[in-house]
Amino acid sequence: MQEVTEKKEFTPTIVAFCCNWCSYAGADLAGSSRLTYPANVKIIRVPCSCRVNPSFVLKAFQQGADGVILCGCHPGDCHYVTGNYYTRRRMALLYSFLNYMGIEKDRTCIEWVSAAEGAKFAAVMNDFVKKVTDLGENKRLTDLRVKEGE
């Protein structure tokens, strides 16, 4: 029998929550400007970054995400005026807390990307995917039942 020596390269699963008014449009611009960012970034469109409940982030990790990034309008530019100010407090506390629980700090990220910043969107995603790839698979905050058999 032939032994399989080829090692499967690790490609992380990234969940990106993007607000409808800025970052999602920014992603659109990145696409129409022919900028590349990794295909393993799964974008979830939300009406406002403030819509993201901390349990969404946890659920993403539970279901096998290796990194979670949250993108919204720049503070002060929120379509709903104050939404992202609340997001900022909430996520600062959540990310700090997850790190306290032993989750690597580079697995969580929050970036402000406006609709005009297609290039920034691509750069942010490339950078984040690289960081998470270096970290490897998320094993600390995942439900073993969702992992494929090895």
Place this chain on the structure above:
Amino acid sequence: MKDVELKMLERAKALLEGGEVARVIGWKKGDFCYDVSPASFETVEELDGFVYNWFCGANLSKYLIEMSKKEGKTAVFLKPCDTYSFNQLVKEHRIKRENVYVIAVECLGKLDAEKIKAKGISLITDVEVVDKDVKVTSAYGVETLYKPDVVLTKCETCQKTHQVKDEEIILHERPERDVDRFAEVAKLEAMTEEERFAFWRSQLSKCIRCNACRNVCPACSCVKCVFDNPASGIAAKANDSDFEESMFHIIRAFHVAGRCTDCGECSRVCPQNIPLHLLNRKFIKDIDNFYGEYQAGETAEGKTPLTSYTEGDIEAKDVFNGEAK
């Protein structure tokens, strides 16, 4: 402690007899001196079972959610730490303040029966505390223990004072002290990510999901909660993955972030001795660092840190860079 108990009993009797209150909430004797439980007394005769001793650690403020809805006033005995929870619940419109008569009672730190038993003393019949000596009378004789060794974990770092009172029963002043309640959190923060993960995994994997921490928590008293819904599929099932306890405790800690008064009841009731207060204290420490000192329950007004903001708040990515204010 006996003198305080008599004074409390006297007041409870007077209030009930005078018809000023319809019921008194306090602690009831159990089979042993250490298994006291919270109770509501509606008549003078019922007060026979009334007790206030070194084991009355339970926080009574949560019972007022239901009791303050009843007809007539409710008198309640609150220790310093309980008054914070009381204020927080008034702030959240869960307790009707006008229906409650708060009697502030002294507390010099409560004892943990489990810690005494762990010293090898069983069949405890009586406990007497003189300064820092705890004289435990058991079926096997009298033994003297060092008080800081056997107080409840929540009392170890308590510096709280009464925040609300209609009258007070304080016969002994508690000495001022200076302790850092965040020392243990800081110790964990100084560890590496792997060590922290190993610590929490070993602690949280002990969780049997009895929900005692949720049931006792004054902040955890939403009208609707997924854990009250038997159809949710969450209750009564075996854990398939270690992840589940972590998820439960992370979400619970986040739900009470900015509202937790650090009363320490979660750790007190945990049958598995998980240091749950260290989860809540991390949030309190972070909130203090990032957004300025804040103590939930200090007043019954104002906004909580998570329902307010400033334009110059710290960015989430700076949280790890030590750039906190």
